[in-house]
Amino acid sequence: MTRPHLPTTTGLRVVVALAQHGTVSAAAQALNLTQSAVSKQLKALEDLVGLALFTRTSRGLAPTEAGVIYIAQARVALGALETAAARVAGLRSSRPALRLHVLPILGDRWFMPRFSRFVEAHPDIEVQFSTFAASDTIAEADVVFRFGDGQWPGWQADYFLGREVLLVGSPQFIARGGGIAAPEDAWRFPILEHRQTPLHWSDFATSHGIGEVRAERLVRLGYYSLVIRAAIAGQGLALVPRSLILDELASGQLVNPAGLGYMSRNCYWLTTPLDRPRSADLATFCEWALAEARETESASRPAPPAQTPRAASQRS
Amino acid sequence: MTRPHLPTTTGLRVVVALAQHGTVSAAAQALNLTQSAVSKQLKALEDLVGLALFTRTSRGLAPTEAGVIYIAQARVALGALETAAARVAGLRSSRPALRLHVLPILGDRWFMPRFSRFVEAHPDIEVQFSTFAASDTIAEADVVFRFGDGQWPGWQADYFLGREVLLVGSPQFIARGGGIAAPEDAWRFPILEHRQTPLHWSDFATSHGIGEVRAERLVRLGYYSLVIRAAIAGQGLALVPRSLILDELASGQLVNPAGLGYMSRNCYWLTTPLDRPRSADLATFCEWALAEARETESASRPAPPAQTPRAASQRS
DNA sequence: CTACTCCTATTCCATTTTGGACTAATGTTT
DNA sequence: AAACATTAGTCCAAAATGGAATAGGAGTAG
Structure with a gap:
């Protein structure tokens, strides 16, 4: 009208x-x-x-x-379109499309560069992505990548990525602030926090046995990409899963002072619904994704971590 | 991605x-x-x-x-965009836009041809339409056109249109089926029903004191426009608010055999939320819409109806 | 059976929109 | 002051959009 x-x-x-x-x-x-x-x-x-x-x-x-x-x-609108595409894709062929829901950060930093390899290796498996879909649509997906502790009732959760969380910042910024040699030094800087994962800083503190978080300033951002960007721009220190910033670490845009960091309980998981039978395509995809993730995590790591992340899976 | x-x-x-x-x-x-x-x-x-x-x-x-x-x-997607536009329009000026939600059939048949007159008369009032919006967005609108019996808790309801419901069909179709002289004759034909207003046929039956609906075939359609179209195409008889088919009646595409029809409790209402103050613009619009509607209803009517529709308003 | 009507699909074409390469302008950092 | 980000704007080729006209198909009335 x-x-x-x-x-x-x-x-x-x-x-x-x-x-x-x-x-x-x-x-x-x-x-x-x-x-x-x-x-x-x-x-x-x-x-x-x-x-x-x-x-x-x-x-x-x-x-x-x-x-x-x-x-x-x-x-919302884009989510509706994704949902439409995903639902219709399910109807299209006798071999239903695999429906994935990925978090924006994983989509940008992990899938985009790697996914073409999967398509090459399995040209016959049709995959339908969504990143904006509403929660009721997410429930229909075959694979949902989630951030958390691996406990989602009704979903099998396999460890995917991001267990190893590093304290990072721009090298100039840290140097200007007097450097960081011990965990407590972090509190002399403004710190950056991802709105959806607010636990990181207190986890960091407790895992180093340094009590409370008492940074001078806290900046809360809505997306991991913004956190990373802000860290590079020297606006504060961030706690970021190492696997998400391999490039930045390699190029020196970000540094991990004194190797500070910790193994987080909260990380990225590949989850699949338990109430549906696992198709062969689904199994193929999960295998591929988990193998690629393992490779990502071990690759370009100076020294292997004390404890290797192990796949976990539980039902509830 | x-x-x-x-x-x-x-x-x-x-x-x-x-x-x-x-x-x-x-x-x-x-x-x-x-x-x-x-x-x-x-x-x-x-x-x-x-x-x-x-x-x-x-x-x-x-x-x-x-x-x-x-x-x-x-x-859903279009609704989200309408919502976005409506919400942002509220922010734009000191004089907030008037937000209307209209049913598709009213939008097509009533507003589209008439609304330019309002804009001409009140160029300074900005109006924001929506037809697809989700129910939570509808709740934000200043004016919602609804179909029903005028009882919506928390909303003031003024009678708008469509009280007078006529039995109509394509003239050739009715002639071929042997004509209609009395209400019961309708049951010899397939009948068309609007999915969202299933009461019409039983109301028709009881208001003529002819007991049950026992048509040979019932076709249920999702939109009033489809019902009207199907009636014109000779696929059955329909019960339609007279004001929605003035043109079709005038041109003879549809006829109202024996003047059959009834005054329906269920019709179109102009509703406004009671929990918000009425702005002057809102009052202006309502006045205009109700006046125009009255004109529509009285215009091109051969004989005035026994009882004139009267505006009603109640709170609960 | 044939003309007529009502529908959709398609072709052609002018117009508009889109998006890339480049350039300009502006603010920050060193 | 120079180097380096950033966004904005111009120009242009390519793509899309949408209108007019045409063709074709399927009912329908006589």
């Missing part, structure tokens, strides 16, 4: 990616677009909406109040 | 409109597009999905199983 002037789906993906990556260039990379395309899509969408959705700073973009609202709905 | 090949928003609007109107041409009209554009959008979307979303019959289109699934999600 009344020329609805609807946004483009690309526009929606753009704002969501922008919120997640905090910068036009990074979002562009994540979307396989150029910086200029993203910039223009954003402008177009803002013109359509009639309000700025992001405030521009020299370091990147941050959603405005309107942006937060709009982005949330954009995510 | 992995080129999501997302659909176009136009594509989504197209499939939703198609489901609602049952025919490419009708959907095109509703969307202000040409038949060819709609046809192509549908094809593009089906190619994308990899499955037919509609089965083509010579009389129009009907959703396939996949179509039903996809369309439902498309509606």
Whole structure:
């Protein structure tokens, strides 16, 4: 009705990616677009909406109040489309598609670079991704990657990634702050926290036997990608699963002072529903993913960890 | 991730409109597009999905199983975008936009042709429409048009339209079936029912004191537009609010045999939430809408009805 | 059986939109 | 001040969108 002037789906993906990556260039990379395309899509969408959705700073973009609202709905819309695709894909062939739900950070940092290998090795298995789907849709997935302690009633959980959590920061930033030799030194710096995983810092403290978290400043961010970005930009110290920042560590953008870190109970798990029979395709995929993950974790590690992460699985 | 090949928003609007109107041409009209554009959008979307979303019959289109699934999600997605627009519109100006939620049939048949008049008369009032929004979003609207008996706890309900329900059908179809002189004659024909308003036929029967509904065949359709279309196509008799089919009655596409019909308790209401103060804009709009509706109801009526619909309002 | 009507699919084409490469502009950091 | 981020804007080629017109199919009335 009344020329609805609807946004483009690309526009929606753009704002969501922008919120997640905090910068036009990074979002562009994540979307396989150029910086200029993203910039223009954003402008177009803002013109359509009639309000700025992001405030521009020299370091990147941050959603405005309107942006937060709009982005949330954009995510709902994209989730609906993912759900539609996933459900319909199930109908399409006699061999139903494998439905995966991945967290954004894993999608960007782990799957995107690796998944083509799986497709090459198993061209006959059709895989349907989702990252925005609503929780009721997630329940339909064949594989759900989750973050937590491995306890999800009704789901088998196999350890996937991220048990080894490192204290990291930008090298210049740490040096300027006087360096870090012991765990307590961390409290002299602002610390960065991922909103969905707030336990990391207290776990860090207790695992080093240094009591309370008493950092000078705490910055809470909504996405792991933002935490990593902020750490690189020298805005604070972060606790990040090592496997997510192999590149940054290798290139020296981030350093792990004094090898501080700990083995976290909370990490990424590959979970599969227990109430459905495991198809052969599902088994194939899980095997592949777990093997690749093991390789990721052992690769480019200076020294193997004291305890090797072991696969766990339990029902409840 | 992995080129999501997302659909176009136009594509989504197209499939939703198609489901609602049952025919490419009708959907095109509703969307202000040409038949060819709609046809192509549908094809593009089906190619994308990899499955037919509609089965083509010579009389129009009907959703396939996949179509039903996809369309439902498309509606969710469009609803999210409407919600986004409505919420953000509230932020935009000091004078907040008026948020309306209309039922599809009213949008097509009543608002679309009339609303420009309101805009002309009140160019300074910004109005935000939604037709697909989810129920939690509907709760935020300033005006919700509903179908029912006028009892919605927490909402003031003013009678809007559609109290006068007529028995109608295609003239040739009725003639071929032997004509209709008395209410009971209706049972010799297949009857059409709107899925969301199943009470009409039994109300019709009781209001004429002819006992049970015992038609030879019952066709249940999801949208009023489909009911009207099916009636015109001679697929059965329908009970339709007179105000929705003024054109069809005038042009003779539909006839109302023996003036049969009844005054329904269930009709369209203009409802406004009681828990929020009434803005001046809101009052202006309601006044306009109710006046226009009264005019619609009285216009082109051969004889005024025995009892005039009267505005009602109650709280609970 | 034939003309007529109502539908969809398709072809052609002008127009618009999209997105990439480049350049400009601006602010931060060293 | 220079180097380095970042976003915004211009230009252009390629793709898409959508309208007009056409073709074809399936009922329907006589």
